[in-house]
Amino acid sequence: MKLATTYLGLKLSNPLIVGASPFCDNVKLACQLQDAGAGALVMRSLFEEQIDLEQRAMVRDIESATAAGGSEAASYFPEYSEYQLSLDRYLRQIQGLKALVKVPIIASLNGCRPGGWTDFARRFQDAGADAIELNLYNLATDPGISGAEVESDMLETVGNVVGAVHIPITVKISPFHASPVNFAMELEKAGAKGVVLFNRFYQPDFNLEDFEVHPQLKLSDSSELLLRLRWLANISPHLQGSLSATGGVHTSEDAIKALLAGAHTVQLVSVLLKHGPRYLYTLLQGMRKWMEEHGYESIDQLRGALNQHRCPDPSALERANYIRVLQSWRV
């Protein structure tokens, strides 16, 4: 049985990859993930704000540099020393991983506005990264900026990063685009070799005692996969490049569903934080068993089998299903 897949033009032994997270901060852990079967590893992100901060600090004293030039907004951001990996440390981490790990290493850049920081992609490439995942995490809250302007900035950012390197760029997006299929196609036109669905937005809660907003990071569960399945199935017939699923993959069946919807790779974070690196092996065993029981000999054979390729009007189908589900309830 062939679990091999191609992602961003890279040949992977199987589609399960470790998503952007602290796992790759530790080379020993990265080796354990590889030994348990990881097809590739995505490093944690380096942020636009962090790069800007360091670039400004080169001109001034690093300790006194603040994120947005001393404005109130600057105080929202971490101090330079609070970032887990400095820029230099990040580059050395890529080199360290490449020296000891055989599977592809995907570095991660996180930002959404065009700017000098996008050149940093070249330093990832020079340090040995096999590809770059560009995370466009952004919550547009400015009432004066339209969705079209937000997307136009994002596409320009992607074009700039793509133009800075020759390694493949994949783009991690949010589910909140008005027309996700069209946006994915625009990303491809801008030079992206892949799209990652979807960013999981951390959702702050109100504390009713101290009236503070509390940032919190809860791990996912399988229910979050459903949103990804819908859009993988709708986007995959329209892209030449690769698709990756991130968010809510916790079982072998979850991974199979993402592949059936059209993903080339399936990213894992929460499940590995819960169960540890060895769980990758268990998930791969489960996938092999499912494929054997259902007569599939390769990942290529099952990829996209449940996408919307044969559906003449997916929008009408989605709406029909929505109406049918609501009508099915009686009280």
Ligand SMILES: Cc1cc2nc3c(=O)[nH]c(=O)nc-3n(C[C@H](O)[C@H](O)[C@H](O)COP(=O)(O)O)c2cc1C
């Ligand atoms: C502790 C932690 C750190 C993360 N750090 C990053 C990051 O640096 N960059 C990024 O793009 N995503 C980051 N993510 C998001 C994950 O890559 C992933 O998209 C998300 O957790 C959904 O996948 P999951 O359901 O498998 O956890 C992080 C997630 C967790 C839990």
